[in-house]
Amino acid sequence: MKPLNVAVLGCGSVGSQVVRLLTEQAGDLTARVGAPVRLVGVAVRRIDAARDVVVPDGLLTTDAAALVARDDVDLVVEVIGGIEPARALILSALENGASVVTANKALLADDGPTLFEAAEKAGRDLYYEAAVAGAIPILRPLRESLAGDRVTRVLGIVNGTTNFILDKMDSTGAGFHEALEEAQDLGYAEADPTADVEGFDAAAKAAILASLAFHSRVTAADVHREGITDVTAADIASAREMGSVVKLLAIAEIVTGAGGDEGISVRVHPAMIPRSHPLASVREAYNAVFVESEAAGQLMFYGPGAGGAPTASAVLGDLVTVARNRLGNTRGAGESAYADRVVLPMGETRTRYHVAVDVDDRAGVLAEIATAFAEEDVSIQTLRQEGRGEDAQLVVVSHEATDAQLSSTVERLRGLACVREVTSVMRVEGTVE
Known part of the structure; x- marks a missing residue:
């Protein structure tokens, strides 16, 4: 059977693991998809950079634009992150007939509608499970498994760095800066941890979760955001005395506004939760998302929320689904924004x-x-x-x-x-x- 050709954009911690899995599991992927899945190009900034994986000869290129424009590329995996050139490359891939799998939470939260409209126009898939909570399957259940239910609330720990810091403050009595230094030493936090500790990363993920859960367009700019830099050891101790623990939470819920109309509240901030709550037991750099719906009730999804291999697992899951759709000459569910609910101000x-x-x-x-x-x-x-x-x-x-x-x-x-x-x-x- 004719192979499905895959181009990968980026070969960092996630991209290198995607390349490894595509290479090592080629036989299994062929059996699962129903046709060979062949890696035909990997776009990088520098050919000679040190990498965690050996890329087959002749596949590395610095010309990402030319790679996604090739007429023999069926599937494009985007794991370079950021807004540009990722947006332009994804749009070019769709326009040239390729389906796309991305892990780009920042782009989806900033300009998702543009990407979804391009995918709809091209008749191709745009899948993005890896954009939220790493290996944890949460977006697909919201989009598909709970499509017949009414989700009312999504509450989650979606940033491993901040969860590690707050967990260490709770378990050892350390202050914020001590715990942050330990997270950096262990590789859980970047040298510049702003995106994590100030809540920007979690806010992008909250926007994506809210968009899917409530069938409305929500951007990162709509999310009320507070980080954890002002959380003190005294706050942690006070929470402990109340039988609680402090977590950075992403919360999206259907609420009634001041005028009586139904809207959405989407927020990211530190909060005290009782130790009896399932999210309170989420330790170290793990993530968990708690979903409440009218028919299914309460559901919790838990697992590693970051890292090259866990995130690559989510990418490959999407890749298999998109490849199957390609073979069947069909496509998965696109954007669902029919409810068009308003995001209410934090004050309400x-x-x-x-x-x-x-x-x-x-x-x-x-x-x-x-x-x-x-x-x-x-x-x-x-x-x-x-x-x-x-x-x-x-x-x-x-x-x-x-x-x-x-x-x-x-x-x-x-x-x-x-x-x-x-x-x-x-x-x-x-x-x-």
Whole structure:
């Protein structure tokens, strides 16, 4: 049978593993697809760069544009990342009749609709399982397995670097910078960890998850984003006292806005969750995504969320599906954005807060604090005092209210004469007693 020709764009940590799997598992892939899958080119920036895999002679090229324009290329795998030239190369591949598999979360979250429209026009597949949570199969279940259900909420740990840092802070008592240095030493964090610790990586993934789950177009710019750089050892200790743990969460859910219309809330921020929650047990650099739907109920997907081999596993899974579609002269599901739900401002999202306040240890302070919450129509769930004298601190956990109300309450607290400092403000997810 005529082989299906594959071009790979990029030969870094993921691309090299894709090349290795395509080479080593050629026989198995032929059996699974129904035709030989043949690697015909690998585009790189430098031919002489050191690589983790031996690329067969004659396949390396620095001319990616010419590679994707070849009329004998059936499938293109894009694992170079970034916005450009990845976008131009994917669009060129589709225009020239190739189907595409990509792991590019940043591009999909920034300009996914352009890519989906190009795939639709070309009548080709655009698959991207590897763009979110590495080897964990989460996008396909949202797109296909749960297509007949109504997903109401997606809650996940989708960045391994931040989960490693927060896990070390919880298990060892280390501060943020100590834990970050350990993550860098072990290769879990980049020399410049900004994309991870400031939540940009997780926000891109949250946008992709929300788009699929709620059949609406959501971009990274729509996602409320906060990182973990301000999380302190005191925050971690306070969470522990509440029977909770701090995680950087990506949360997408269907909510009712101030006007009564149904919309979407999409956010990434650190939050306290009870240790009894399934996500609380996700350790080290692992990822997990918790999905809630009306018929299926609660589902959790767990596994390695990054790394060359795990991500390449997801790429190859897509590649097999796309190759089968190509042989059958069909294509998989494209973009589903029929619901066209509006992404609501963060201020309309209903959350709970954990607030730690250094206060004067004198009569009437509790009443002043309680009044500040009451004046913003925010109910207090629990309130406790820690320490005496100069070390007096009040820890308040609110009931659910809009994020705008809670933010106003915190600002009101900062203006009280009895408050020396608001030392910690963190959202709370799940039920905390």
